[in-house]
Amino acid sequence: MFNNVRLALKLGFYGGIIALFISVIGMVETFDQRNIINGVVSIGLGVLLINVLVIGYQTAARIGKGLVQPGENGKQTARARAIVIGNGSLAGAVVSSWLALLVLVESQINLRSVLINVSPELISLLTFGLETGAGALLLLFLGTLFGGLGAFTFSLPSRVRRPLVAGLMWLAFWGLLSGVIRTTLSEIGIPSVVAKLFVKIEGLTPLGAVIIFLLAIAINLGNQRWREPLIERITLLPPTRQRYFRFGTWALGIILLLALPWIVGRVTSDTLVLVGIYILMGFGLNIVVGKAGLLDLGYVAFFAVGAYSTAILTSADEISAIQISFWAALPIIVIITGIAGLLVGAPVLRMRGDYLAIVTLGFGEIARFIALSDWFKPWLGGAQGVINIPSVALGNFLIVGPQKLYYLILAFALFALFISRRLDKSRVGRAWEAMREDEDVAETMGVNTIYYKLLAFAMGAMIASLGGAVFAVKLSAIFPHSFNVEVSITALSLLIIGGIGSLPGVVVGAFALVGIPELLREFSEYRLLLYGAVLIIMMIVRPEGLVPSTRRARELHEDEAAQDDWLKSETERNIITPAEL
Amino acid sequence: MPLLETTQLTKDFGGLRAINSLGLHIDQGEIVSLIGPNGAGKTTFFNLITGLYPQNTGDIIFDGHNLKGMPPSSITKLGIARTFQTVRLFNNMTVLENVMVAQHSRTKSGVFGAILQTASFREEEEMIREKAKEVLSFFGSKLTGYRFDQPASMLSYANRRRLEIARAMATEAKLLLLDEPTAGMNPRETQDLAELIGKMRDEKGFTILFIEHDMRVVKGVSERVIVLDYGQLIAEGNYEHISQNDRVLEAYLGKKAENA
Numbered sequence: 035m036f037n038n039v040r041l042a043l044k045l046g047f048y049g050g051i052i053a054l055f056i057s058v059i060g061m062v063e064t065f066d067q068r069n070i071i072n073g074v075v076s077i078g079l080g081v082l083l084i085n086v087l088v089i090g091y092q093t094a095a096r097i098g099k100g101l102v103q104p105g106e107n108g109k110q111t112a113r114a115r116a117i118v119i120g121n122g123s124l125a126g127a128v129v130s131s132w133l134a135l136l137v138l139v140e141s142q143i144n145l146r147s148v149l150i151n152v153s154p155e156l157i158s159l160l161t162f163g164l165e166t167g168a169g170a171l172l173l174l175f176l177g178t179l180f181g182g183l184g185a186f187t188f189s190l191p192s193r194v195r196r197p198l199v200a201g202l203m204w205l206a207f208w209g210l211l212s213g214v215i216r217t218t219l220s221e222i223g224i225p226s227v228v229a230k231l232f233v234k235i236e237g238l239t240p241l242g243a244v245i246i247f248l249l250a251i252a253i254n255l256g257n258q259r260w261r262e263p264l265i266e267r268i269t270l271l272p273p274t275r276q277r278y279f280r281f282g283t284w285a286l287g288i289i290l291l292l293a294l295p296w297i298v299g300r301v302t303s304d305t306l307v308l309v310g311i312y313i314l315m316g317f318g319l320n321i322v323v324g325k326a327g328l329l330d331l332g333y334v335a336f337f338a339v340g341a342y343s344t345a346i347l348t349s350a351d352e353i354s355a356i357q358i359s360f361w362a363a364l365p366i367i368v369i370i371t372g373i374a375g376l377l378v379g380a381p382v383l384r385m386r387g388d389y390l391a392i393v394t395l396g397f398g399e400i401a402r403f404i405a406l407s408d409w410f411k412p413w414l415g416g417a418q419g420v421i422n423i424p425s426v427a428l429g430n431f432l433i434v435g436p437q438k439l440y441y442l443i444l445a446f447a448l449f450a451l452f453i454s455r456r457l458d459k460s461r462v463g464r465a466w467e468a469m470r471e472d473e474d475v476a477e478t479m480g481v482n483t484i485y486y487k488l489l490a491f492a493m494g495a496m497i498a499s500l501g502g503a504v505f506a507v508k509l510s511a512i513f514p515h516s517f518n519v520e521v522s523i524t525a526l527s528l529l530i531i532g533g534i535g536s537l538p539g540v541v542v543g544a545f546a547l548v549g550i551p552e553l554l555r556e557f558s559e560y561r562l563l564l565y566g567a568v569l570i571i572m573m574i575v576r577p578e579g580l581v582p583s584t585r586r587a588r589e590l591h592e593d594e595a596a597q598d599d600w601l602k603s604e605t606e607r608n609i610i611t612p613a614e615l
Numbered sequence: 616m617p618l619l620e621t622t623q624l625t626k627d628f629g630g631l632r633a634i635n636s637l638g639l640h641i642d643q644g645e646i647v648s649l650i651g652p653n654g655a656g657k658t659t660f661f662n663l664i665t666g667l668y669p670q671n672t673g674d675i676i677f678d679g680h681n682l683k684g685m686p687p688s689s690i691t692k693l694g695i696a697r698t699f700q701t702v703r704l705f706n707n708m709t710v711l712e713n714v715m716v717a718q719h720s721r722t723k724s725g726v727f728g729a730i731l732q733t734a735s736f737r738e739e740e741e742m743i744r745e746k747a748k749e750v751l752s753f754f755g756s757k758l759t760g761y762r763f764d765q766p767a768s769m770l771s772y773a774n775r776r777r778l779e780i781a782r783a784m785a786t787e788a789k790l791l792l793l794d795e796p797t798a799g800m801n802p803r804e805t806q807d808l809a810e811l812i813g814k815m816r817d818e819k820g821f822t823i824l825f826i827e828h829d830m831r832v833v834k835g836v837s838e839r840v841i842v843l844d845y846g847q848l849i850a851e852g853n854y855e856h857i858s859q860n861d862r863v864l865e866a867y868l869g870k871k872a873e874n875a
Contacts, residue, residue: 453730460729460740461722464708468716471705478665480691480720480786489726 038097042121045096046128046181049089053082054132057160060151061560066159069237070209077210077237078159084206086129086177090122090184097121098188115189119182126181127174133160134170141166197254204250205243211553212237217299291444295437304436305552307508310443311501312548315525316532316540317450318497323526324535324583325463326490327470329391332378332398333525336495338405338517339374340502343367345420345512346413353415360426360507367503368496375495379488386473398522405514419513423506439508446500453497454537466490520562524548527565531572533579542580616679618643618822619664619695619790624673626656626663626846633659635846636673641790646816646823648833651843652866657826658700660843661792665697666690678789692720696788698779700795700826706768710758710778713767714747717785750785751778753819754811773804780811784819791815793825797832805829809836842866 056062066078075083098118136152137160139145145152161169187195208215212233219229232242268279295303315337322330347356347363382393405414414420425434426442433442457463465486468476477483506512528547532539547565551557557564572579617640626634633656641647649657662668664675666687675682682690696717705713722743728736751758754777762770767778776796783791796812797805809832815821827833833840834854842850842857844866850857857863 456730456732457726460736461719461724461743462726462729464712464716465719467708467712468705471707472703474667474687475699475703475705476716477687478667478691478697479717479782480688481716482686482688484686493726 038117038121039124041096042093042125043128045089045093046125046131049085049125049129050132053085053129054136056081056085057133057136057156058145058149058152059560059563060156063151063153063156063159064559066155067236068212070206070212071243072234072237072239074240074243080206080209082133083180086126086180087184087187087202089129090126090181091188092184093125093181094118094122094185094188118189119185122185122188123178123182126184127178129181130173130177133177134173137161137166137170137173193258196258197251200254201247201250205247208246209238209243211550212242214298214302214553215242217302218297221297221299292441295440300436302553303440305549307436307439307443307504308552309544309549310440310447311505311508312525312528312544313541314443314447314450314501314504315498315521316528316544317447317454317537318494318501319525319529320535320537320540321454321457321466321497322490322494323529325457325466325470326487327466328487328490329387330394330491330494331391331519331522331526332394332396332401333494333498334517334519334521335378335398335401336371336374336498337502337505337521338401339371339495340367340499341506341512341517342405342414342420342502343370343499344503344506345423348423349420350422350424351415351420353413353420360424360503364503367499371499371502372492372496375492376488378495379491383484383487395519395522398519402514402517405517417514419511421511423510423512425510426507433507436508439504442507443504446504450497450500451537453493457493462486462489523565527569531568531579533582536579536581536583539579539581539583546580617641618645618678619824620676621664622674622676624660624663624675625671626659626668627671633846634663634670637843637846637848639841639848639851641822641824643789644816644820644822645839646812646837647825647839647841648837649824649826649841649843650828650833651849655843655866656846657843658794659846661697661794661826664690664792665695688720691786691788694787694789695792696783696786696790697792698776698783698794698796700798702772702775702779704767704775704779704782707766709764709766710751710770711744711747711763713778713782714750714785715743717782718743718746718787721787747785750781753784753815754781773800776800776808784815784821788821790822790824793823795826795828797827797829805832808832812836 062078062082064078065081066076069076070080098114137157140152140157160173162172163169164172187198190198215238216229216233216235219233220226230239232239232245238246268276271279295306298306315333318336319330319333322328322333344360344363344367345351346353347358347366348360350357378394378397382390385393404410405419406417407414408416410416425432427433433439465476465481468479468481469483469486473483505516509516524547528543529540530543531546532541532543547568551561551564619641620639622638624634624637625632635656637656637660649660651657659668663670664677664682666682666685666689670683677690677693677695680693682693685693705716708716722739724733724736724739727733728739748759748763751763757774758770758778758781762774767775770778776799780791780793780796783793793812797808800808812823812825813836816823825837827837837854839851840854840857841848842860842863844862849862849866850860852860
């Protein structure tokens with residue numbers, strides 16, 4: 035009993051700090067411009083709301099775990115539910131009490147001289163336009179209510195809870211990305227009068243929100259009910275018919291991939307290209323970090339070399355003496371960057387772990403400073419960069435604009451994926467893995483670690499150069515400041531968040547870290563803050579990443595390997611997986 | 616001509632002379648055990664031969680090649696493989712993969728073969744897999760069947776030791792260096808392994824040098840015993856011979872009071 039209350043207070047305390055923090059740094063107010071659901075909840079308030087719901091849910095999840103044993107009677111279940119919901123409400127109340135405190139303090143002292151984002155707008159937002167006292171009370175009441183609701187959600191049987199949670203997550207997700215829905219609707223030819231019923235420029239309409247919510251529930255329920263039987267029925271079919279199914283799924287996937295830029299429209303396609311570049315970099319870095327275990331923090335250097343060699347070889351600018359077509363330049367670009375990979379790799383061969391990370395970080399910065407320097411200005415353009423990079427031509431067809439560029443990056447990414455997959459299960463892949471596990475032992479088992487380190491650096495660099503090439507063509511001009519350490523950090527972060535060593539993880543990570551912030555312009559100011567927060571949360575909750583490779587998951591949960599299935603199902607229940615999105 | 620021969624081999628760690636002008640030889644097809652008290656330099660000797668440490672002076676001649684300055688991977692390719700005192704497997708790789716890695720120096724497919732999935736690549740991959748299974752089956756059913764695809768970290772302690780030996784065997788070495796192969800095993804497992812060491816020589820033709828503390832194993836398996844103390848060779852010969860040797864007794868038990 036006492037423990038439960040203490041847990042609720044503790045989680046509420048943490049949640050409150052988060053709520054207070056995002057309020058005083060101005061996030062709530064910035065995000066108030068757009069709505070998750072028009073006239074109901076703005077993104078700013080939505081963030082606070084989600085915070086309270088999650089805290090309530092988590093409190094319930096931690097308390098509720100051992101509370102109800104299967105086979106107990108209804109009375110005890112009801113009691114357990116009451117405990118869970120009570121504590122959830124308590125946690126919610128604690129969260130909102132922080133905000134209430136902020137409101138009260140602000141009414142007495144002018145906080146704005148220190149915390150410039152604590153504006154009257156923020157306060158009126160938090161008090162729903164009421165007087166200080168009444169507003170604070172309402173805030174407390176709502177916190178309690180939604181904390182309790184979060185806990186109540188947990189206490190529902192899983193066949194109800196899962197669809198409900200999925201529905202809420204979909205709603206939050208598409209509410210944030212309502213812009214994408216809007217452009218998509220207009221791209222596929224829905225007249226704007228009709229589209230406006232579902233989504234407006236400020237956000238989803240209540241009708242649109244209900245539709246998304248119901249759709250998510252329907253999909254989740256359908257998945258629960260028909261997925262297993264369907265798979266079973268397909269496996270019972272004769273092999274030829276099975277092949278049709280497999281072929282059908284593949285064809286559907288490919289058609290979807292090819293049609294994507296025309297469905298989502300020009301603006302979103304631009305984001306897709308950027309995400310594609312990062313996916314490509316993720317695949318490359320995955321070879322270096324994920325496979326060979328060489329922590330490279332200066333990956334941007336190879337991206338830069340790829341972009342600069344593309345620019346110099348193809349640009350019509352007076353800086354570059356040569357001007358050849360993109361396709362003629364491509365092999366040269368790849369080879370140049372591969373050599374750059376060897377050059378970076380060679381001096382750091384004897385370094386391990388942290389030392390390697392620091393040195394590569396230095397190399398990344400060196401690359402930028404070389405590009406920026408006056409010394410190399412006649413060749414690299416200095417701070418002015420290189421301009422006039424022409425579009426890629428395919429015969430008479432000019433690949434121009436994000437929707438067509440998408441195919442170029444798609445082709446490159448698929449190529450990199452193909453290479454990574456093929457290398458995975460090969461002598462080379464095994465040598466890398468052995469080296470990552472134990473360098474000395476790999477060496478004594480006959481793996482020439484020097485060769486394989488250089489190979490990993492070179493392969494990673496060559497893949498990054500493709501990304502750099504597309505980047506140069508996309509912008510048609512490149513400047514040194516595009517190649518700062520943030521690119522390396524992003525590439526590494528997306529790898530970690532997706533799950534190191536996992537190829538699907540790279541795709542998920544790139545969409546989460548590059549795609550979503552790009553689509554949500556309001557995010558940009560808080561981008562690095564959110565990166566940090568997401569990384570910390572991931573490392574605590576799910577260190578193996580969103581889509582972990584089996585090997586990596588094994589490594590991080592070695593001591594749990596022997597534990598029984600019950601616990602396993604229990605953890606699955608409490609961690610919300612991306613599948614529920 | 617001996618398979619392995621060292622002359623005047625010396626290794627210093629700062630002021631400590633771990634190996635002191637050591638000269639010994641191992642002949643083709645022998646089973647030799649290397650014994651000595653803790654800190655005598657046995658493992659250091661293994662690390663020198665396999666190239667993990669560079670020697671200060673002296674030569675190591677293996678199969679007609681001087682190993683001085685060679686990286687460990689080249690030495691493995693020449694035909695020396697080892698196990699480690701503390702088991703060092705590739706823990707997150709499967710049992711089969713552990714053994715497949717060890718065939719690295721006997722195979723040659725590279726990046727292009729893997730990407731293009733050439734016929735020779737697939738053939739070689741199949742060969743590596745078959746060979747790995749064959750080596751693992753040397754240990755009876757302990758490492759075969761469903762264990763092929765288990766991660767190495769899930770194996771029992773004794774099986775990990777066995778897998779490490781299997782991995783060394785898969786390098787197709789001529790000389791196997793086993794560093795305390797029976798450490799931590801129960802008497803039954805120790806007995807089994809001692810028999811296997813004999814079989815490895817008789818059936819597979821390996822020459823074996825192993826460090827051992829269990830004198831029953833030393834007595835039962837080895838044809839020749841080499842005793843080290845303070846990095847120097849203090850005695851060699853068959854077990855009966857060295858077990859009577861005064862210097863050996865002294866090294867293990869200390870000097871007699873009247874001599875001190």
